Structures are given as C-alpha cells and as structure tokens.
Amino acid sequence: MEASKKEAARKKSLGELGELFAIKALVDEEFDEIRNLNDDKMNEAFADLLCKKDGETYIVSVKARNKFQKNGTENKRYNLGSNAYEKAAFAEKKYGATACWMAIQFDKNLFSIYFGSLLELKRGNAIPIDKCQKGEIGKIFVKNKRHYFDFDFYTNQISVPVDSPLRYHA
DSSP, X not given: OHHHHHXXXXXXXXXXXXXXXXXXXXXXXXXXXXXXXXXXXXXOSSOSEEEEETTEEEEEEEEEEESBOTTXXXXXXXXXXXXXXXXXXXXXXXXXXXXXXXXXXXXXXXXXXXXXXXXXXXXXXXEEHHHHHTTSSSXXXXXXXXXXXXXXXXXXXXXXXXXXXXXXOX
C-alpha cells in the first residue's frame, strides 16, 4: 500500500515538474498568454496549458516521462490517455484553439522537449519519441539539456549493477 502511494506521488510530481518545464519552453519559444489550465480546474479535458503565438491559440497536453523504463530500455512512446482525440476536440471547441502535445523526456541529468500538433500523430494513441528525436515529427524545443535538480525521487529505474548494459547514464 505504501509503495503504491509513493509511486502515485512520484508520477504526480513528475507531471508537475513537466508542466513547469513546458511553460519555460513556451516562453523561450516566444508563446504569449501562457496559462496553466490546472490552476482553474484539475484535469481539464485533454489540455494542461493554453497559449498563443502569432495570433493562433493552442491547447497543449504535456506528457512528462522518464527517458528509461524500469527495465532500463528507452521509453519510446508516451501514451496520450483514453479518448484523447474526443477530449481534444472538446477542448479545441471550448477554447477556440488547436490541440497540441508536448513530450518532456527526463533522465538523471538531462532533459529534452518535443512539441507538435495532435494532427501529426494521425490518430495514434501515443507520441513516438523515437521519431521526435530524429526530427521526423513535431519540433525539437530542447535536446539533451542539463538540468540541475536531484532526480532520484523522480526516477523509475530499478537498481542495476554498474557494469550492466542496462545501466543508464547521462
């Protein structure tokens, strides 16, 4: 029971950290009127953030994840959640906005941020991070930039021996 509470807190904290990094990335990319929709209503349908750029309004679903899965392999797909396209259509209408996604990839020392339109995913249920990394989908906002916080709480890594090929490092 205690382990499940800790895991839920870890995931929630990672999501909140991702939203902070997302807001900073939007500022750096010169978006305006950035608003965290969770400040008004927790778990708004599809979107976490509302923002504008060049006269266009966007709703953004932020997906922050560990770069590596518990078994040490790279996490290559970030799920959008159930009924993502129906929820996005509702939010688009509600806010007069275009639905977008932002995938934030964290590891022990580095982070990357990818941004794109929901339409680019062609009704797929996940963001293909491997394609984002190659620049085949979305836009790369940040690539392997150093962060300066203690990541131990956020990691989902299992302990592996130093000489194991599964051990990740920055």
